[in-house]
Structures are given as structure tokens and as C-alpha cells.
Amino acid sequence: MGTMKHWSYPFFIGCAIGGALVIAYGQFGPVNPTKAAWKIKAPGISIIINSEGEGLDYHAILEAMFDNSFIKSAAIKWLGKEHNIYSLEEAELGEAIEESLCDEIPEKPFEERLSKAKECAKKPVAAKLRELANSHQPPFHFLGFKGDAGFPAGQGAPTKGHANVCKNGPFYGKQLQVVNPKNNTLVEVNASRSLGDCTGFGGRPDIQLGSHDAYTLFPGESLDITEEVIIIPL
Template sequence: MAKTVPWWTLIPTALFVGLAVWAIDSPVENPSAQEVTIAFPGGGKIHVRSERETLDFEALMTKLFSEDYSRNGLLGWLRDRKHLYSLETTELAEALKTKLCDPIPLEPLEERLAKAADCASKPAVDALRRLSSERVVPFHYVGLRVRAGIQASSPHRPGKGRVNVCRTGRYVAQRLQVIDPITNRVIEVQAGGTYECTVGEFPDIQLDPEDANELFGRPAGRLENAIAVVL
């Protein structure tokens, strides 16, 4: 006879049953099949049938993840009670910021230093910080397509190794790698001077003529397509 149980009560049982099934090569067969109905909040139900004495762990998990409401319910249970998060949601990033470490106070200084060091020493934090420092995915550099102009006017010329950028743009005070998308030639420049970008057509960055010649290897037009990467 089928029986109905709340879905969340099956999680510890399912984990135990799964381990038991995995550990025994030849589980005892039950002459009568077993069927369980798992009821979810909101009225959804999942029916799981097993021909064996115990519920099959893989079959149960596959069934739970086969429907949106049961999958979301299971993930919500794991998130709220076990602090396990899906890689496909922003909840993981928020949890890393708020739950992985104790709050780090601004003062007193000694407590701030101690808390910061304790947080950074956690294995997960240390691994993430190494990925970030090495710019490995997901902390890799991301390039954006920009329009590059050339500023040759003496009062506003940025100078070799430097670049002018929009005063209200994202590149202010940044070090940039600029790439020619046609030849893949690369230069590195430091954002220095700024200009207004609020009226009419304007470039995203202004290169010095020397850098423009090195990057494009040809006489550049008034506006050139380029890729800018913040380093």
C-alpha cells in the first residue's frame, strides 16, 4: 500500500539508504514492491516505486530532481539546513560573503587583523583567493569591445603608455590591455587624462599616436574597433 510522507523527512533516510544499497552488492529482494509518495508544500507529489526491500537512492534522487518543485524544494532544504548551494544561482556568492567567515570589524585594529587572518586561512577561502590572484576562472580577465580614438593634440595628448578615458566611464584610473581584434596585437596602457563623453559621438578611449601605431601597425582612422581588458 502506498504511503505519503513529508518530503523533507526523507533526506536523512535517503542518504542512509543510499549508502546501504551501495555497500551491499546483492540486496535482499522484497517479494512485494514498495511505493512511496512524497508530498511537497503547495500540493505537488512525487511517486517513487522500488522493487527492492529498500528505496534505491539513485532512483529517488533522480525522481526528486525531475520536477521543478521537488528539485527547488530539495535545494532549498539543503541551502537552509546544510548550507549547500547551487552553482547556478547568486546565493552561493552571497553565502561566501556573509556565512563563510565571522564578521570582520573595522576596529579595534588587532581584532580586525586577527579576524581577517582567520578568514583568509580557511581552506575554501584560501583556494578562492589563489584563483583570484592568478586570474583563473571565474576571476579571469574579461575584455569589452570599445571604440578607440587617437589624440594627437599637444595639450591633450596622453603620452606613450598612457590613455585618455571618459570621465564618467569604467576605465578611470585603470590599467588596460588594448587588443586589435584583427591582428591580435596587444599594448598595455595606464588611464590618465579624462574627457567629457556626454554630448555627440565620442570614443571610449583615446590612444597616443605612438601607441596607436604600435597597436594597429597602420595609419589609424578617427575611430577604430578595439578590445579593452581591465588588468
């Protein structure tokens, strides 16, 4: 936003919370010891906050600030930069967890690596995130992807419990559940066998299954060249 070139985040928020301020051409002054008005005015924004009583109404001040989208954005940025407080809706929260939650874990020496790794894992935020990830609770829940399954015959056909997938695709090297969405039947396969790099122009399916797994998913059916399936990385 163009106005931010002239008005820094710390300036806006520090002034707003601090109370007495003049921004650009707004003026502030207490009317009497129990009544005061704040006027925050700058290019594109204008906000007036009235406070009555013996103490400052910080709740009203913050409500007024966060009702203004421009000041809200500035406040969130400032809180993150100055106090490591982030919004759940901002990517900066994930970046801060990745970059700042734990001290660097060295490759060597091994004892120090173990010590630093345990120290990081015991931090309350890290421990809770690891608990959610290990139990696959949101936001670490399983995701299913619609795809097409093919059923090659002959020497290149996968054996039971294995699958062929594109080497440059999202499933290569992973354990997968493959589900028939028509009857909810599933098989679990290891996608360690490569179809080579797929370009999207060769007509290759997302996954190839062997005859045993194919008939488990589609019992008694005459299979087309490809069938729709749901693919779930585990």
C-alpha cells in the same frame, strides 16, 4: 509560484526524505516489510516512488525528487536554508560566500582586523577562491571588451603609456591592455586621465591614445578618426 504559498520547502523535503507521509490527498503505506511505496501528491505535482529490499533505496528517492523540477527547486532552497548546501548555478551560492563564509572583519582594532582577515583567508573555500583570483583562472579570468579608440592631437593628447577614458565608464582608474584585433599587437596603458562623464550622445570613443601608442598598435597605417580595439582591464 502560487503553490508555494500553501506548501513550504521544509515540509516537502522533510516529508519526502522521511518516508511516511500524506500530502493533500496522497496516502502512504508499506505493502510488506521488504516492499514500500511513497506517493507524493499536491496541486500540480504527483510522484510515486517504489522501494524493494531490506533497506530504503534513498538513491531512488533522491533521483525521483530531482527529476521533478518543482521538487528539485524546493529541495535546493531547503538545503541552502537548513544546511548551507547550494547549487553552482544559483546566485545564492555567491551571496552565502559573501555573507556567511567568514566572520565579520572589523575596521578596528588593527590587530583584530589582521587576525580576522587571516582567519578568513585560510578557510578552504576562501583559500581556493583567492588562488583562482590571483592566477586569473576561471571564473576570474581576464575579459576583453570591443571598443573604439580615438587619437587626439595637441595639448589634450595622452602621453605614452597613458589613456583618456570616460570618468563614469568601466575603465577609469585601471591598468589596461589595448589590442589591435587585426594584428594582435598590444600596448599597456594607465587609464587615469578623464574625458569627463560620458552620456553616449557626445560621440566620444571608449578610449583615447597618444600618438606613440597609436603607431605601436597600427604601424604604418593611416588612422581613421576611431579604430576598433579590444580593451582588457588587468
